[in-house]
Amino acid sequence: MIGLVDANNFYVSCERIFAPSLEGKAVGVMSNNDGCVIARSAEMKAMEIPMGTPSFQLEGLRRRGEIYLLSSNYELYGDMSARLAQLLEDACPDMAPYSIDEMFIYLDGLSEPQCQAIGEALRRRIRRHLGLPVCVGLAPTHTLAKLANHVAKKQPHYQGVCLLNAHSNTTTALLKQLPVSAVWGVGRRLAEQLAIYGIRTAWELRESDTKALRKRFSVVLARTALELRGTPCLEMNAVEQPRQRIMTSRSFGKATGDQAELHAALRRHAQRSAEKLRQQHSLARAVMLFLSTNRHRKDQPQYYPRAMISLPIPSDDTRLILQAVREGLMQIYRPGHHFIKAGVMLLDLVDAQAHQLSLLQPTLQTHPHLMGTVDAINQRMGQGTIRFGMTDAQAPWQLRCAHRSRRYTTRWDELMEAGTHPGAIQAFTSRP
Incomplete structure (x- = not known):
């Protein structure tokens, strides 16, 4: 006999565990950058608010206290999973x-x-x-x-x-x-x-x-x-076949044309893609990166560049992938454009265990144990504990999450507090 255990309204349920005052209320969880509703409580579904409704259309209901909208808290959801x-x-x-x-x-x-x-x-x-x-x-x-x-x-x-x-x-x-x-x-x-x-x-x-x-x-x-x-x-x-390509992309909280900020965003996406690559025991032969301006801003110049860089050898080494990202960004960057999205895709994947090195391939010094150690520490201590390059928490490309709840289970400084006052819902839902 096979069983399927499925959490009901998972994102909303995770929020309610640490905010019991949300029980029985219409609650929605929004997508990256608080764009649209991606999870709804049964009460919100009963209000016939469709999945994917833009959050700005619900602002009136939120202000009147008829619904509660929360930013995505993937760190909390991942830990509960x-x-x-x-x-x-x-x-x-x-x-x-x-x-x-x-x-x-x-x-x-x-x-x-x-x-x-x-x-x-x-x-x-x-x-x-x-x-x-x-x-x-x-x-x-x-x-x-x-x-x-x-x-x-x-x-x-x-x-x-x-x-x-x-x-x-x-x-x-x-x-x-x-x-x-x-x-x-x-x-x-x-x-x-x-x-x-x-x-x-x-x-x-x-x-x-x-x-x-x-x-x-x-x-x-x-x-x-x-x-x-x-x-x-x-x-x-058979259901969980290794992916043929791995992509990490995300819209920015605020458009930016600064090359250093774009590089920081691409660097983070590249590191996450490399982690996924190692998780499925694959190697990548090429790296593709892309940038995108806001196609809805007709008053701004539009530019949707992409570049693909071949790796010297099939690799899952984050450092080689980051070198390719740096090279690709130098090729496609043009000043005077305001970008709203960036992404990194790893292509032409091969099985790491079955891959044979060719005598014609260059020999590069790699440190597989280093990458494994970095992944193990990040898995144990939290994603991003060890990373390549500095990250500015206030950078424009960082996600908007104006209504994100605390990361109760993974951050010491965001643990549950006793003695919450009756008006905690308002403070909870507006916490930056």
């Missing part, structure tokens, strides 16, 4: 993270009543130890577990834990009601293509001929149909 993963690792024989708020657990050899009891116990334990509300979906396959979790969230009588047997009447009725777009891995475009062949519900996909699905669409869709029948076909190591 790590704590959730650790709790599940301690409680389950096998666990695999799927996203920041979703974790698969594997309960092989246990009966359905035992799995149900474990799901209910985990839900209580996570709520008690972390304060996070979660739902648990249990089924014989990954795809059905995702659907079971969906049911656990939408139907209150399951009390947050739903177990689906592949051949039960409940599962059959559910699959006949669900549109095919609700199935894991079936996006909008694929759903439109399936509709042409008369496949509009999850049940019709389940009953489709797998050979025809493989021929017309893909082997993955054929396996998804088998998963809906209760036959495990999708393994997590």
Whole structure:
């Protein structure tokens, strides 16, 4: 049996753990630079405020106290995700993270009543130890577990834990009601293509001929149909394939044309991309960087340059990548432009363990243990503890986060304070 543990409204729930006064209120978490709403509480959803609504359109509601908007606090969310993963690792024989708020657990050899009891116990334990509300979906396959979790969230009588047997009447009725777009891995475009062949519900996909699905669409869709029948076909190591490219980019809090400030932003993006590269045990052969002015400012000159620099050898060494970034910026920088976004992409990735050095390649002195040590310290002490080059916290390219909550679990100077006064919500939501 496979279980999917999914935190409900994860970003909002993380905020409410440390600000209980937000319980029962309409709360939204905004994107980078406080641009738009990317997470909503159930109360905000009930107000029919769509996902992605620009935050400036909600300013009136915020000022009247009808809603509360918070800046993204990714450091807090990431730490709470790590704590959730650790709790599940301690409680389950096998666990695999799927996203920041979703974790698969594997309960092989246990009966359905035992799995149900474990799901209910985990839900209580996570709520008690972390304060996070979660739902648990249990089924014989990954795809059905995702659907079971969906049911656990939408139907209150399951009390947050739903177990689906592949051949039960409940599962059959559910699959006949669900549109095919609700199935894991079936996006909008694929759903439109399936509709042409008369496949509009999850049940019709389940009953489709797998050979025809493989021929017309893909082997993955054929396996998804088998998963809906209760036959495990999708393994997590197949789902989590190494990326073919790694990109880190971000909009600036304020436009800047200063070369040193642009270099600082690109340097930070390059370091983060290099960390991701080492995490998946890959090497990059090339580095691409890009800058972008604000295309909505017609009164300003527009410029969208990009440069790609080949590395002397395939590498995951941050220092080599930073050298390429410096060279690329010198090529594309032009004074007189106000840039609003920058990014770094690592391209042409190869497996670090399978890569063979060629006799024709230059030999450079590298220090893999140095990079590993830097990553280990940053993972233990917090991202950016050790970095290459100085960073100005007041630089224009730094993110706007005028309504960010404290990073309660990762910063000594932002720990929870006792004796908060009744008007703390206003102070909390306007904290710089």
